[in-house]
Structures are given as C-alpha cells and as structure tokens.
Amino acid sequence: MVDELRQVLTGRLVTPDDPDWDEVRRGWNRSVDSHPLAVVEAADATDVEQTVAYAAAHGLKVAAQAVGHGTTPALDGTIVVRTGALDELTVDVPERVVRLGAGVTWGAVQTALDGTGLTGLPGSTGNISAVGFCTSGGFSWFARPFGSGAASLRAVELVDGTGVRRWVDDTLDADLMWALRGGGGNFGVVTSAEVELHPAPAITGGRLMFPIGQSEAVLTAYGRATRDAAEHVTLWAYLMHYPDSPALPEDMRGQSYCMVDAMTPYQPEALEGVLATIRVAGTPVSDVVGPLQPSGVGEMNSVPAPPQALSLITSTFDELTPELIGTLLEYGREPSLLFQVQLRHLRASRDAGRPGVASADPSAQYMVLAVSIVPRPELQESAETALRSLKEALVPWSVGDMPPTGLSAWGSLRDCVSEPDLARLREIKRRVDPLGTLTGNFPLL
Template sequence: MIEELRESLAGRVVGPGDPDWESVRTAWNLSIDQLPLAVVEAAGPADVEHTVTFAAARGLRVAAQAGGHGATKSLNGTIVLRTNALDDIWVDSEARIARVGAGVRFGALQTALDGTGLTSLLGSTGDVSVVGFCLGGGLSWFSRPYGSGAGSLRAVELVDASGSRRWIDDTTDSDLMWALRGGGGNFGVVTSVEVELFEAPEITAGRLMFPIDQAEAVLTAYASATATAADHVTLWAYLTHFPDAPFMPEPIRGQSFCMIDAAAPFHPAALEAALAPIRAAGTAVVDSVAPQTSGSIAGITQEPDEPTACAVVPISFDSLTPELIGTLLKQVGGPSLVFQAQIRHLRASTEARHAGVAAVDPAAKYVLNGLAIVPTPELQQPAVAALHALKEALAPWASGKLPPSFLGAEDSLADSIGEQYLTRLREIKQKVDPTGVLVGNYPLA
C-alpha cells in the first residue's frame, strides 16, 4: 500500500521499516510517541490532494502536521502529512494581509514583515507554523489588543475529505470558516491561508530576570501591574529552574529565577508604566526590554526550536491573589521536576473579540502552564505526577475554559470549547467529512 502511494506523489513517503522512520515519525514533543501508518512529506498541494484521495478510497485517515507542535496520540494509525515544503509567503502591506503556505513558520513571516510597521499574531516562538497555530486558536503576544490567531484568518485554501482543493472565506462558506477558527485539523488539510496583519509601528519587548528569592515580591507586583495595564500591553511571568547540566550556559546553569516577559506593539510608555512597579519590586539581573523589529519579537522567550521531551499541564484562573502566589511558590518555588511555571495575562479588550469564532477569546484572565522536561522515559511518570500535584494545589482558583492552543496531550476540545460550540462543530464535521477521513490533534468525538 505504501509503495502504491509512493508512485503517485512527487514528495517522499516514509513508512515503518524505512531507515529514517524513527526520526521522521516523531512529533516536536518527543514524549508523544506517535505511531502513524506512514508519513508523507508533500512536495506541494497536489501531493496533499493525492494523499487525501488515496486515503478516502481505502478507508484510511489523514492528519496534517508541519513542525509537529501540539501532537497527541490521536494521530496514531493515520497518514501524517508533513507540509513543510509549502513555504510561500506573500505580503500586501497596504491591505494588511499575508498569504502563507502551510509550512511557513512565524519566524519567517515576521522577518518578511520587518520594515512594514505590521505584525502577525504570532505566539511565543517563531518555530510554530502559522496554519497550525491559527487553526488551533492561537494565543499571541498581541492577542490582548487584537484577539486570537484564529480570528486573524481571512481565507483558507484546503483539501477537503474528497480530495478537492479550494479557497473559502466567510462569503463562500461561513460555517466551515467558523469551524476552522479553532476547530483544528478536523475539517480539511489546509495548504495555505490569508491572515490579517496588525499595526505595530513601535514594538517594544524583552525580559526581566530576578533571583528566585525575590519571586513573591515580583509576582505580587506583576499581579498589580496586570490589573491596570493598558489593553495593548502583554505581561507574562515565569518561575524557572535551569538544570545543573553541561549544556546550560554558565550564568544560568543550576540557577532559579522569577522572570517577566513584556511586549507592546505601540505606545511603549504604557509598557514602561506597567513595568515600573515590577522593576521596583526586586533587583533585576537581566533587563532586555528594548525596541524590537517584527522579526526579533519571536525570540523574546528563548524557547528551543529543537524537539524536546516534555510534559505540560495548564490551568486558567481569574485572579492572582496572595494566596495563589503563596501556593504556587510552595509548590514550585524551588528546584523540582517542574522546570517552569508560566503565567500569561490573557484578557483582551472587548473590541478584539471575534464573535462566532469557535476558538473564542478566553474568558479567564490568566492561564498558567506547568512544564517539565523529561530527558529520560523513566522521568515521564513522576514528572506528570508533579505537574498534576501543582494543578490540584491551584484548583481552588481554577476558572473558565483553557485557550485552545494551551491544551495538553491529555486534554480534549471540551476543555476549551463549550458544549454549544462543540455541538455545532460536530454538525459541521459530519457535513464536510462524514466518513472521518480527516483527523486533528484534538478530534471531535
């Protein structure tokens, strides 16, 4: 069967038994041991059409995956379509629209926007694909003023469950566009998208790093700052414990920090006003807040681009109280199996919300993501246990649904999207893919 598929494609098909099968089949999170039937490295949209048609005719399933972020076990037994080669970028700065292929990462798009005074709604790393991010919701540095990445979708080119490729937008298929904005890869294999671009004439961003013993004061100041910050100001807080390992740079090796990442696309004075009480709460050992280009903003968090084995647990809440801060510090204020606890300030302005979008802007005010690095399989279970202990400890403050892009491997779309929206998504799924050819990271049960 794999040989038959190989003969019909310009790209490469890799299956079990091929020399590089183990490396090709892996997701970005190496802890997710996905076991697809085969992996297709599409050379272009025609390969996507042929693969879906091939699968539909044989009762097989297809799942799109560019860089492998957000993977879950739902892709087991599917033909995984790698879309990295679909890397075209076209920008119309006057119309404030970019058209990008399914393989384009945010780092490349943002670099293409340098000098335009515009930005996309990129997330915390430039390594994530634009298409995957937007289909899965998309929590951006600039979601507070401009809404979710899903809401930035203006048109989509996709291959449907019958293998037909077409462009759609709100005027040609409003129901399917609604579903694509946060419903993931369950409705078609997207080969290209048009996304709205947003004004960013004076991007200012960077990181403050404080010794971990100043964390309580810094987080208290952070809570106050996020309560009053302007809508276009984004502040994220971290408790991070760098391992005492040879690959870590000497200044941070074996050290723990409380960190604040900050960004604003315009009016930097408002960002500085929000940071002033945080700076006053401790003695920063690093302060890199400075003017940025569209391209450089993708590197603020210094997240790794290379695949990593890790475990994550998210939780959302509405208030960052002294009691919550105390509980958080008790749980992960010192070195443990939890490498990092990150808090993101979410709530956007009312104007930024996109009515009718499946991935509605989050109702909660904050989301905390607990992260554990798992260098060996033996640490997976205790790391997950430590993360669940953190989640249980913070449960008294839990509130609202999770942003779709924060779902962990053990979560489902029901943890992000309400039952009314889920029912509508299932109805659209039944209409466009009644035989279940197409699979997303978080399928619709």
C-alpha cells in the first residue's frame, strides 16, 4: 500500500515485508507492542514532507517519533516517521539559544554546552529527543529555576497536515505555538527548532544513597528540605530496587536504596544547606555531590537505558505528610514489580513564561512517579495492576493535573488538559491539519 512512497524518499521505508520489521516497528518502551503500517526513517526534512503529503493524498495517518520514546497504542496503523537522522546542532552563546534538528538528544545538546556557562533543560536521561521533550511539556532538573521545556520552545520548523513545511514562531502563528508547547505531534511533524538556553555558571549536583531501611526518616527529612529549598535547588527522592542485571555496576545489582538527587545551576552553597538536613537523617552508603559540566547533568542517574518494557503512573500532591510517606513505603519499600517510586519537587509559581498548553508551572508542589520494569511479558498485567493500586491509594493527596510528559502509554490528554484548552487545541488542529492526517502519541479525541 505504501510502496509508491519508497520511490520518492532519500531515507528508508520499512514495512512488514522487511526482515528487521519487528525490531524497527517497536519504540523504546517494549511494553507497547506497536503495529504501525510502515516506518519511514527520514534522511532529511524533505522526506518528512513527502511522507505527510503521501499520507494526506491516500487517507493515511502519520505519527512522528525521533528516537523511539513516547510510543503509545495510538501509533498502530500509522506511518511512523523517525526523525533521528535530523541531527543538525548549532549553539548561539550570545543569544542563549540552540538550533537543533528533531533527532538531537538532550545528551548531545548538553555536551555541546560544556564550557559555555549555559544549560538546556535535560530530564532524567540524556537519550530523549530535545524537541519531543519540549513539545510534550518536559520537566527537567532545572524546571524549578527555569520552568518547563515547553516554555523554552522559541520557534519550530514543521510539516503541517497538508505536507507543507514552514517556520513558526509567536509572531507568525501564536495560536499554533501555544498548541505546540505541550500538545505533542498532533499539529505537525517538527523537523527543527529553536530552544532557549539558560545561565548555569556553577552547576552542582549529586546523589545521597541510604539503606532502604532508613527510608521513613530520609523521606521525612526530604520533605523538610524541599520546604526550605531555594527556587534554583532541585531535589528528587527515590525508593529504588535495582535488578540483578549484568548491565548494572556490580555493587548495585539486586540492591535496594532510598536515594536523594540534588541539582542547582548556580549558588551551590544553597544546595549544601538543604542536603545537610537530609544527611543527618540516616547513614549514607554513598554521598557524591560536586561540580558538573552540562554534559554530566543527563547522566545523574548513571543507569543504562536500553529499550525495555516499562509502565508508569504519576500523581501530584502538595505536602509530604507522614500518612503519605507511609503509603509510599507500603507499596515501594520492598522489592516487587515496582522498580522505582520517585518524588520530584516542582516549581508551582504558575509563571507561564511563553504561552503554551503545558508551559505554565503545575499547580502542585510535588509529583510521584512510580515505574515498573517488566522482565517477562507474562508479568505485564500484574505490574499494571500494582501501579493502578498505588495510584488509587494516592488519591487522598492528589491535587492538580500533570503535563503530557507525565502520562503513561495508556493515558489521555483529558488526564492533563482542561476541557477549554482541549477545545482550543481541536480548533487549531482543524486549521493546520484539516484532513486529520497527523496523530500525536496522545491524540486529540
């Protein structure tokens, strides 16, 4: 059905007839058994134009993926465009902006920023596409001082639903930019973007690791520390159960810890002040905090991130009470199908920066993110049941909505976007994609 498309592409068209189809069709998250119609490994922006124009002419749908993150069941039956080869990267230090292709990861951006005194907004791993991160909201180590990734998106080059490639910024199409800042791939296939950079003259970060048996005291101290922390200080806490995997360092295999990660782009003395509160809550088995280059930020977790089967849930809350800590420990202290229960301290100032559907800071002070890594497919259902049970147990403390970046693969934009904003998104989509050719990871229904 799509063989004609092959003739006009510089890159590769992969279909079920190809021997490596089962590997190519699947995204990073192997818990989603994706079944697209075909996959286009675009060599350049022209390949993206040709693919969207072909799909529009033949009543097909197109979904964009950069490096495979974010796959959901919504990609079934679509032509998936992989934009990983669009890897141009230019840093303008005086203007504090990076111009990058859709396939550029945060790890590549951060490496290019070493020695500049600037940072982007990388999240928990450096192998995420910077463009996908920003168009999905994106909360990073530096969200507290600098806001979401969506708010740092200055302009994009995209292919709209008619197959036309164009440059968009707030002057040319403010409504479309508002939708792109958090609305994902529903409005165009982004081929390149301009993203704002931020001052980071003294990045300092690191990790405290405690025996899992000290979790209650450490999480209580973490709650006090986050209440006192300056806005430029970020603290994340974890209940972590490492699998007995040869991919991990030997001293981490099969071990469980309560951990606190800390980061600041400037004034490291403020970081030391809040960490002192946490250090005295237990006996750290590891305490490594020090200066970092931008390239070191995305590697804070120091855990390999190969494709794997993963499920998650998120929730929000405003205060880390003893009762909430007790609930988290009930579900997350002992090794189980829950690999990690993570707490992130968020900025909740409601300072939107550049306008966007996911640009504003969340109304909640904290986020819970619980993750299950499923070693065998037959455990998938049990893992999801455990996650849903935890999410239900967190309902008494839940406040506010999450941005799209916090959705599970089986979530919906209704979980994170208000009905008035959804109505505005649909109106913008009808204008830029009148045939409904484009599908995001979380479609507009």
